[in-house]
Amino acid sequence: MSKMTPHSLQCPYCGHTQETMVWASLNVTHDPELKDRLYAAEINRFECEKCKKQTLINVPLLYHDMAMRFCVQYYPPEALKDEDFHRHFNADGSVAVNGVPEAVVKSAEYLTRPHIVFDMNELIRYVAFRDRVAAHGQ
Ligand SMILES: [Zn+2]
Numbered sequence: 048m049s050k051m052t053p054h055s056l057q058c059p060y061c062g063h064t065q066e067t068m069v070w071a072s073l074n075v076t077h078d079p080e081l082k083d084r085l086y087a088a089e090i091n092r093f094e095c096e097k098c099k100k101q102t103l104i105n106v107p108l109l110y111h112d113m114a115m116r117f118c119v120q121y122y123p124p125e126a127l128k129d130e131d132f133h134r135h136f137n138a139d140g141s142v143a144v145n146g147v148p149e150a151v152v153k154s155a156e157y158l159t160r161p162h163i164v165f166d167m168n169e170l171i172r173y174v175a176f177r178d179r180v181a182a183h184g185q
Pocket of ligand 1: 059
């Protein structure tokens with residue numbers, strides 16, 4: 048499922064505060080229109096209704112394609128400076144899924160190995176790459 052929650056955010060340019068939807072995950076199998084919005088750079092983009100300037104809402108975002116069985120996880124680059132960031136992962140780079148039954152993990156193992164990026168543009172490029180490969184690859 049896709050996840051979004053409304054947040055009251057302040058424009059970094061003019062200080063105006065407005066309610067904005069913040070996405071934590073996009074499930075493009077359930078919500079295919081979100082892929083178009085991602086390509087249009089409309090996801091987690093704050094557009095100030097007062098001064099019209101746009102800002103990236105710099106929060107982690109999971110892109111999940113159940114049909115193609117892959118996911119891409121964006122983290123703000125600042126995450127690398129976070130002392131506790133490594134706790135989300137095993138030493139081999141897979142996601143640490145503590146407390147989830149092994150059978151569940153095995154049924155969707157790709158979820159523990161997201162393609163991890165630290166740049167939103169790279170997330171979009173990688174999705175475009177996977178789409179291209181799926182359409183024309185062997
Ligand atoms: Zn503004």
